Amino acid sequence: MKGVVMRHILRSQQFNRTDIEELFKATDTMRKAFKSSLGRVQFRPRLLGKLMFTIFYEPSTRTRFSFAAAAIHLGMRVVGTDNAREFSSAIKGETLEDTIEVLCQYLPDVIVLRHHEAGAAERAALIGERHGVSIINAGDGKGQHPTQALLDLYTIKQELGRTDDIKVVLGGDLANGRTARSLVYLLSKYKGVRLIFVSPPELRIGGDIKSHLIEHKVRFEEETFLLDALLHAETLGRDIDVVYWTRVQRERMENPGANFGESYRITPEIMSHLKQDAILMHPLPRVDEIAKEVDSDPRAAYFRQAGYGMYVRMALLQEILK
Amino acid sequence: MKGVVMRHILRSQQFNRTDIEELFKATDTMRKAFKSSLGRVQFRPRLLGKLMFTIFYEPSTRTRFSFAAAAIHLGMRVVGTDNAREFSSAIKGETLEDTIEVLCQYLPDVIVLRHHEAGAAERAALIGERHGVSIINAGDGKGQHPTQALLDLYTIKQELGRTDDIKVVLGGDLANGRTARSLVYLLSKYKGVRLIFVSPPELRIGGDIKSHLIEHKVRFEEETFLLDALLHAETLGRDIDVVYWTRVQRERMENPGANFGESYRITPEIMSHLKQDAILMHPLPRVDEIAKEVDSDPRAAYFRQAGYGMYVRMALLQEILK
Amino acid sequence: MKGVVMRHILRSQQFNRTDIEELFKATDTMRKAFKSSLGRVQFRPRLLGKLMFTIFYEPSTRTRFSFAAAAIHLGMRVVGTDNAREFSSAIKGETLEDTIEVLCQYLPDVIVLRHHEAGAAERAALIGERHGVSIINAGDGKGQHPTQALLDLYTIKQELGRTDDIKVVLGGDLANGRTARSLVYLLSKYKGVRLIFVSPPELRIGGDIKSHLIEHKVRFEEETFLLDALLHAETLGRDIDVVYWTRVQRERMENPGANFGESYRITPEIMSHLKQDAILMHPLPRVDEIAKEVDSDPRAAYFRQAGYGMYVRMALLQEILK
Numbered sequence: 001m002k003g004v005v006m007r008h009i010l011r012s013q014q015f016n017r018t019d020i021e022e023l024f025k026a027t028d029t030m031r032k033a034f035k036s037s038l039g040r041v042q043f044r045p046r047l048l049g050k051l052m053f054t055i056f057y058e059p060s061t062r063t064r065f066s067f068a069a070a071a072i073h074l075g076m077r078v079v080g081t082d083n084a085r086e087f088s089s090a091i092k093g094e095t096l097e098d099t100i101e102v103l104c105q106y107l108p109d110v111i112v113l114r115h116h117e118a119g120a121a122e123r124a125a126l127i128g129e130r131h132g133v134s135i136i137n138a139g140d141g142k143g144q145h146p147t148q149a150l151l152d153l154y155t156i157k158q159e160l161g162r163t164d165d166i167k168v169v170l171g172g173d174l175a176n177g178r179t180a181r182s183l184v185y186l187l188s189k190y191k192g193v194r195l196i197f198v199s200p201p202e203l204r205i206g207g208d209i210k211s212h213l214i215e216h217k218v219r220f221e222e223e224t225f226l227l228d229a230l231l232h233a234e235t236l237g238r239d240i241d242v243v244y245w246t247r248v249q250r251e252r253m254e255n256p257g258a259n260f261g262e263s264y265r266i267t268p269e270i271m272s273h274l275k276q277d278a279i280l281m282h283p284l285p286r287v288d289e290i291a292k293e294v295d296s297d298p299r300a301a302y303f304r305q306a307g308y309g310m311y312v313r314m315a316l317l318q319e320i321l322k
Numbered sequence: 323m324k325g326v327v328m329r330h331i332l333r334s335q336q337f338n339r340t341d342i343e344e345l346f347k348a349t350d351t352m353r354k355a356f357k358s359s360l361g362r363v364q365f366r367p368r369l370l371g372k373l374m375f376t377i378f379y380e381p382s383t384r385t386r387f388s389f390a391a392a393a394i395h396l397g398m399r400v401v402g403t404d405n406a407r408e409f410s411s412a413i414k415g416e417t418l419e420d421t422i423e424v425l426c427q428y429l430p431d432v433i434v435l436r437h438h439e440a441g442a443a444e445r446a447a448l449i450g451e452r453h454g455v456s457i458i459n460a461g462d463g464k465g466q467h468p469t470q471a472l473l474d475l476y477t478i479k480q481e482l483g484r485t486d487d488i489k490v491v492l493g494g495d496l497a498n499g500r501t502a503r504s505l506v507y508l509l510s511k512y513k514g515v516r517l518i519f520v521s522p523p524e525l526r527i528g529g530d531i532k533s534h535l536i537e538h539k540v541r542f543e544e545e546t547f548l549l550d551a552l553l554h555a556e557t558l559g560r561d562i563d564v565v566y567w568t569r570v571q572r573e574r575m576e577n578p579g580a581n582f583g584e585s586y587r588i589t590p591e592i593m594s595h596l597k598q599d600a601i602l603m604h605p606l607p608r609v610d611e612i613a614k615e616v617d618s619d620p621r622a623a624y625f626r627q628a629g630y631g632m633y634v635r636m637a638l639l640q641e642i643l644k
Numbered sequence: 645m646k647g648v649v650m651r652h653i654l655r656s657q658q659f660n661r662t663d664i665e666e667l668f669k670a671t672d673t674m675r676k677a678f679k680s681s682l683g684r685v686q687f688r689p690r691l692l693g694k695l696m697f698t699i700f701y702e703p704s705t706r707t708r709f710s711f712a713a714a715a716i717h718l719g720m721r722v723v724g725t726d727n728a729r730e731f732s733s734a735i736k737g738e739t740l741e742d743t744i745e746v747l748c749q750y751l752p753d754v755i756v757l758r759h760h761e762a763g764a765a766e767r768a769a770l771i772g773e774r775h776g777v778s779i780i781n782a783g784d785g786k787g788q789h790p791t792q793a794l795l796d797l798y799t800i801k802q803e804l805g806r807t808d809d810i811k812v813v814l815g816g817d818l819a820n821g822r823t824a825r826s827l828v829y830l831l832s833k834y835k836g837v838r839l840i841f842v843s844p845p846e847l848r849i850g851g852d853i854k855s856h857l858i859e860h861k862v863r864f865e866e867e868t869f870l871l872d873a874l875l876h877a878e879t880l881g882r883d884i885d886v887v888y889w890t891r892v893q894r895e896r897m898e899n900p901g902a903n904f905g906e907s908y909r910i911t912p913e914i915m916s917h918l919k920q921d922a923i924l925m926h927p928l929p930r931v932d933e934i935a936k937e938v939d940s941d942p943r944a945a946y947f948r949q950a951g952y953g954m955y956v957r958m959a960l961l962q963e964i965l966k
Binding site for chain 2: 695697721723725727728730731737738739742743745746747749750751752
């Protein structure tokens with residue numbers, strides 16, 4: 001990001017390793033200063049009076065609050081709606097482009113957009129660019145959710161101290177889950193990354209991702225059961241650093257037997273096979289795919305992950321609105 | 323509250339008489355300063371830059387606006403949702419504990435929570451406590467709504483000048499109404515309080531409340547018709563100080579005849595039986611259980627009651643976030 | 645507005661020519677200062693700390709954001725809801741008057757109200773007046789939407805440089821469209837205004853408007869097809885200055901044949917019949933009654949119109965809250 005003006009946050013691919021390093025340094029600085037006694041006071045003026053619109057075509061209160069809190073901690077004002085589908089309702093039918101065009105007329109500094117169609121953020125950015133208004137993609141359908149991928153990577157960096165030479169299990173519904181796919185793209189930029197995909201056969205990671213990994217020479221394996229992956233790894237020296245877990249919706253499995261479903265649930269017993277400095281991540285919300293009793297395990301990093309997310313978003317806002 | 327740090331507002335019972343006295347003094351100060359020409363300017367800095375989340379699992383725009391306005395008048399920022407059920411929707415299913423844990427990661431100073439399950443606020447406070455985030459119960463199902471009870475008591479104090487030695491009629495749906503029940507608990511702390519419960523037989527106040535009153539030696543009677551209570555009182559010297567009225571939903575009555583329903587409607591005729599310095603209260607919203615023509619009666623205190631509520635909430639915020 | 649305190653914005657008719665001139669001057673000043681590098685900084689303090697409630701009984705995110713952004717650019721705080729029908733839901737049933745009375749107790753400076761019933765804003769203003777709280781009508785059913793009419797007129801002034809001696813085509817659903825009707829009322833205050841109404845026979849402008857125009861000696865014609873109006877005008881010297889277009893809902897037409905529907909769609913071909921300094925306006929949202937290809941025509945003024953709208957609202961806020 002050095003020297004280059006980055007106006008919009010649309011896809012994880014727009015960040016190269018140097019961009020990411022700078023972003024993570026800025027995030028570190030933000031966290032340190034903010035947690036010090038004078039933190040909030042020091043930060044407030046940086047983006048004082050700037051205006052954020054949060055435009056959510058599908059409700060995601062968690063993500064909306066993360067962005068709104070990030071903005072407010074930096075001194076910004078926020079106007080938002082969970083109800084943006086009203087723009088494009090049958091009666092009032094308006095294109096996304098028209099909606100963004102009108103919103104830009106109200107002179108926000110940034111529009112955080114959550115939309116149900118892949119590519120929506122990029123379409124919005126074409127409009128925003130003309131008005132000098134930044135667009136942040138907060139998830140567009142099956143497309144991208146770049147701030148989630150960045151916060152996932154930051155969590156690994158923060159918790160393990162590195163993003164090279166790591167072995168990562170990604171598990172759950174890898175066919176439909178947006179977060180695991182995006183993280184894989186980011187991880188493929190790093191050296192010595194090894195991946196193990198764990199999912200029911202019908203929910204395997206897509207061929208596009210596998211091609212991408214082969215092209216970037218990232219080693220990966222596929223397993224059906226987490227325990228197999230863990231025991232296999234154990235023989236190699238308990239070498240798994242990260243378990244990134246997501247939900248398998250039972251209705252998507254072909255054989256959703258009780259025992260089978262249980263295989264996609266992380267329990268203290270499962271945790272006992274992980275080494276002491278490994279971490280367990282999850283994009284949240286968690287339903288029952290991680291047992292509540294795991295929460296007290298210091299390796300359970302999923303709530304800290306949500307917290308890092310807000311700081312990553314603060315750093316991004318400061319970068320694009322500076 | 324002197325000397326003791328009070329972090330959360332969960333139940334009316336957490337306040338003893340001294341706490342309440344101090345809270346009411348702080349509320350008085352707030353009102354006086356705020357109403358003076360420089361009021362708003364003087365207040366703004368007290369909680370400047372603090373952040374409130376309003377998390378409402380069931381919409382209650384009235385209560386949400388009261389808290390938001392209280393916060394804003396004190397210089398705070400507010401991010402809110404009426405749509406918090408989305409957190410725990412069938413698809414995304416997340417426990418209240420997880421939701422609060424994630425929201426705390428975004429570093430609010432206080433979370434105002436409205437939930438449909440009794441005990442929700444106490445569960446949330448267990449999480450908030452770990453993060454130094456205050457939780458305010460803005461109504462949890464059939465459980466508590468402590469700021470409502472406090473504002474009701476403040477209204478009595480303010481309008482009558484005292485909270486001891488008062489005779490209070492509580493009427494309407496006493497079986498299901500949360501507000502009347504909570505107020506009774508608070509009133510039982512005071513001396514010389516006498517209560518008359520007025521309700522259809524099937525909507526009588528619960529046995530738990532009666533036991534509580536007997537234990538605390540609070541005198542009470544039960545009547546089916548308000549007019550009987552008033553005429554009876556009249557012979558004793560028109561001694562009723564407060565009529566606290568709530569709605570009887572006709573569908574809950576066993577004999578919802580037109581005349582019967584009319585008995586639970588306050589009219590100018592009914593008001594003529596009350597003494598000049600009595601007051602009529604109502605938690606609002608009012609439907610037709612108080613005739614519109616009563617509004618111009620100076621004893622109709624229900625709108626002032628809503629106004630006092632905002633000041634009580636300002637005083638509480640200042641207390642717990644100081 | 646000179647010398648007179650104008651507290652509420654309820655109907656376009658409350659503004660005389662002098663008021664409008666002053667409002668437009670204030671809007672010009674606002675735009676110039678705001679667009680300069682120091683603009684935002686200079687403006688912020690004017691209404692610093694004032695509080696706006698946006699109370700929308702029917703969602704209109706576009707209008708709500710326009711008011712909220714206007715307020716925030718002036719330093720105000722905003723609390724809002726799209727969900728105000730909850731106030732008057734079957735279960736909680738509360739009159740508009742009670743709702744406004746309660747909201748005024750929370751000490752906002754202004755309430756922006758969108759309601760489904762004509763006359764709602766005037767009823768709200770009777771309550772607001774008692775509390776010194778301004779009410780702004782942001783659309784009440786088939787009634788008024790005065791800030792829309794003012795921004796439409798400001799757009800004409802700004803784009804053409806005058807509001808006298810203009811020829812305006814108003815087209816689309818003139819029977820049900822609130823915006824075209826309101827604009828006609830405002831235009832009738834000016835000299836040398838000539839109107840051409842274009843609509844399917846069943847969606848003609850109302851007799852009340854025609855009587856008003858006759859009384860005020862404003863010349864008008866009626867046509868069924870825009871092309872006829874344009875070609876007719878062309879023989880008179882391509883004298884049309886403004887085309888104000890709105891949507892015809894096909895289900896409201898008696899003969900909604902494809903070709904007929906096409907006649908109510910503005911295309912580049914239609915634009916070719918307009919003179920170079922004419923403008924095309926639309927209250928938005930636009931569905932397909934203006935072809936997307938028209939957007940790049942410099943005469944397409946509809947998005948600028950939305951932008952002017954925010955400034956007009958800023959000027960109004962500054963006027964009524966000064």
